[in-house]
Amino acid sequence: MLLEGIETLLVLAKEGTMSKAGSYLYISQSAVSKRIAQLEKRLGKKLIEPSGRRIKLTADAIVLIDSIGPSYKEIKGLIFDQQRFQDHTIITLASSETLVAGYLGEMMGNYFQTDPYISISTHHTPVIVEKVQSGDATLGFCAGHLPPQHGLSTQHLLDERFTVISHQPQLQTPRALLVTDFKNPANANQASLLQKEGIVPLMEMDSYTAAAQLALGGVAPALVPISIVKTLKIDSAFCHHFDFLDELTRPVHLCYRQSSYQSVRIRTLIETIADFVPTVI
Structure with missing residues (x-):
């Protein structure tokens, strides 16, 4: 109590x-x-x-x-x-929303056929790390930079590229973009790069999907990771590349407490995600 x-x-x-x-x-x-x-x-x-x-x-x-x-x-x-993961113990996977949508849908559908005792929730990366640190989540699937000195075991899966979504043709680098929440420290590298390029964050969304849909509706260009392009099936005609994007990626990690890896079920899930995710895009 x-x-x-x-x-x-x-x-x-x-x-x-x-x-x-x-x-x-x-x-x-x-x-x-x-x-x-x-x-x-x-x-x-x-x-x-x-x-x-x-x-x-x-x-x-x-x-x-x-x-x-x-x-x-x-x-x-x-x-x-100290918890022992038996055959029916729920494994809790805390993940970024865009990573669930962009990478885990089909894979987890197949995986649930052999191990249905998994619960998935979506959060921003700082919250995911906190949940894994405290044991509220067994495994974290994180997008963006991890906080320093987190004390967890990690696997770096890939560096996801970005694109600019716009309903209108973009002949030169846009001066303003719809972006995700820059108050989230996991997105600090995006904020610093846009500032360096003189690009103004026009609106800060809590969701890349929302930013992309507003861009497709003609509100303003949006900066989104390529997994969103895949998830929303955005036509390549609306995807625009600019030189500054060559410097911009977001790391994708799995994170977990070292003791978790001793469980065969958890280790199998970690290895399955780690093998599958880099092949998706």
Whole structure:
């Protein structure tokens, strides 16, 4: 119960509201409130205060989070290391949305015929890494640069190229582009390259698919990875290459805790994805 309460406080601090924390943890808003109340009673300290529609951490809560946040993730990871993966144990795969759509669809359809006990969820790369570190995910399938000192085992599968999607002909390098979320540190190399080229991020999307569809609709050119071209079956007439794209790729990695590789089922899944993905595009 103590670990459960600490986890809830950490999520609440990150998400800012009871509702968002409940959605993240797949529990009700009232359950979030109950967990926090139990933790406050256990510690004898007030941890949160209302602040409009959001919650505000007390000074005691901030000290607690700073003290135990990193250790909590490691504890969860160590508990995960003790788990034995039997034939029917669910393997959790946390993945980038575009990687699921662009690479895993057909492969996982076939794979489920031999091992259906797999659960897939989609997240941005920083969240994927956090989930694997804490044991909330068995395996991570990440697009973009990994955070430093993540402490996980990784396999680099490929460097995915980018293209510019536009409904209109593009005779020269566009001065503005629809892009993905540059607040995501995994996309930092895209932001720095566009700045170097003097290209303005016109709108920042949370989804490459959304950016591509807006570009095809004529809103503005969009910068997207080639897996999106494959997924959406975008005609080559709408795909444009410019010299600056020669410098732009996003690395695709698998990441996992070293202990996970000892499981035959997990190792087989890792090796199957690693063998298949580089052949797709």
